[in-house]
Amino acid sequence: MAGLCEGGNEPPGSLKASKQVKQLWTAPELLRMGSQRPSEGTQKGDVYSFAIIVHEIITRQGPFYLHHMDLSPREYVIRKVQDNRQDLELNGLHQLLVYADDVNMLGENSQMITKNTGILLEASKEIGLEVNPEKTKYMIIPRDENIVRNRNIKIGNLSFEEVKKLKYLGATVTKINDIRKEIKHRINMENACYYSVEKLLSSSLLSKNLKLRIYKTVILPVVLYGCETWTLTLREEKRLRVFENKVLRKIFGAKRDEVTGEWRKLHNTELHALYSSPDMIRNIKSRGLRWAGHVAHMGESRNAYRVLVGKPEGKKTFRETET
Numbered sequence: 001m002a003g004l005c006e007g008g009n010e011p012p013g014s015l016k017a018s019k020q021v022k023q024l025w026t027a028p029e030l031l032r033m034g035s036q037r038p039s040e041g042t043q044k045g046d047v048y049s050f051a052i053i054v055h056e057i058i059t060r061q062g063p064f065y066l067h068h069m070d071l072s073p074r075e076y077v078i079r080k081v082q083d084n085r086q087d088l089e090l091n092g093l094h095q096l097l098v099y100a101d102d103v104n105m106l107g108e109n110s111q112m113i114t115k116n117t118g119i120l121l122e123a124s125k126e127i128g129l130e131v132n133p134e135k136t137k138y139m140i141i142p143r144d145e146n147i148v149r150n151r152n153i154k155i156g157n158l159s160f161e162e163v164k165k166l167k168y169l170g171a172t173v174t175k176i177n178d179i180r181k182e183i184k185h186r187i188n189m190e191n192a193c194y195y196s197v198e199k200l201l202s203s204s205l206l207s208k209n210l211k212l213r214i215y216k217t218v219i220l221p222v223v224l225y226g227c228e229t230w231t232l233t234l235r236e237e238k239r240l241r242v243f244e245n246k247v248l249r250k251i252f253g254a255k256r257d258e259v260t261g262e263w264r265k266l267h268n269t270e271l272h273a274l275y276s277s278p279d280m281i282r283n284i285k286s287r288g289l290r291w292a293g294h295v296a297h298m299g300e301s302r303n304a305y306r307v308l309v310g311k312p313e314g315k316k317t318f319r320e321t322e323t
Contacts, residue, residue, distance in 0.1 A: 024047045029311045032197045078103070080123035081116055092221045100167060110153065113138060118155050141175050182226070183236050187243060190223040192246060201250045211251040212275070219247065220280070228291035237281050244280045245271055 026089040029044035030037045048196060050155065078098055097104040107113045124131055130170070138153055138160055151158045165174040194201075197218055201211050223240070232240075248271045254263040255270070272279065297307040 011278075025052050065185045074129070077123040077129060079121060080126075081105070081119050102169070104168060110138075110140065114153055114155060117153070117160070121155060121158070132156070132243075133158045133160060137166050137168055139163050139173070139175050141177070179230055180233075180236065183230065183232075183239075186223045186225065186227075187239060190243060192217060193219050193222045194243075198250065201247070202253075208251060215247055215251065216277070220283075222288070223280070224284065230284060230288065232281070232284065236295075240280050249276055286320050 025270045027042070028050035030042065030045045035098075080301075081103075082096060089217075097106075105113060105116050105120075107116065112213075121131055133193050140162065152162055153316070165172055172185050174181050197214055200206060200214060245268060248267055252266055252271065252274050255266050256262070257264050266274070292308070300306065
């Protein structure tokens with residue numbers, strides 16, 4: 001997982017990044033002087049800066065614009081890596097995923113990943129980008145999950161750490177494709193979100209309809225992020241139901257028993273009768289079916305469709321799962 005940073009590792013819009021952008025008009029010899037550069041500049045430096053400005057006026061574009069390359073710096077780097085198309089195919093699929101400044105490369109072995117990462121680094125240097133080694137990780141998905149490995153990939157003077165799990169677009173991906181880690185993380189985030197609005201859910205000043213709207217718009221989207229690809233077991237379904245019932249009990253409050261006159265918690269059947277919307281488990285399964293139908297209507301050239309209808313090579317390894 002590679003992260004590209006333009007002009008260094010500073011986020012766009014930061015003070016240091018803005019200073020780096022302003023240096024595009026500064027002559028290289030002045031940049032190499034660092035803090036020792038003369039405050040009045042030099043004649044050669046002025047000629048260089050003036051040439052950059054004239055280039056901008058003529059092309060009506062930014063500095064270093066090339067008329068034959070209508071690509072952004074990141075697009076140029078990705079194009080360079082895509083030229084090595086033979087090493088970017090796995091099971092007949094093109095394995096280079098790009099979203100914003102996140103680049104995800106897949107390969108059949110570590111040698112292939114090392115080669116493509118080297119191409120990425122060289123192309124980044126050509127265009128003035130840098131790969132952040134602290135944010136760049138790699139993960140091996142073995143056939144035998146009992147194999148223990150822990151070694152880093154070194155390319156030049158950069159070292160990339162091997163991990164057992166990583167974050168990609170907000171979702172947790174593990175080396176054994178264990179969805180339970182992601183569901184556990186989602187429940188923990190949901191708990192944090194719940195306690196941040198707990199006082200609102202128990203307030204007597206808000207109506208129950210407003211509290212339900214807070215639950216559906218603030219808490220529920222946190223746990224349902226990416227749920228279209230989940231495969232739930234009975235254990236995960238129980239954990240999700242327990243949490244949802246806890247939130248609903250906080251919203252609807254206690255009930256006075258007609259026989260004893262004492263206050264008690266609402267039973268699950270009573271909660272579902274009061275909560276007219278579909279429960280969380282039904283919502284997750286509905287979203288999964290909706291996503292599957294959406295992918296089925298995609299064209300054959302789309303990667304998601306090819307993954308859905310494709311058949312992976314090799315034999316399936318069986319392992320015991322908790323239910």
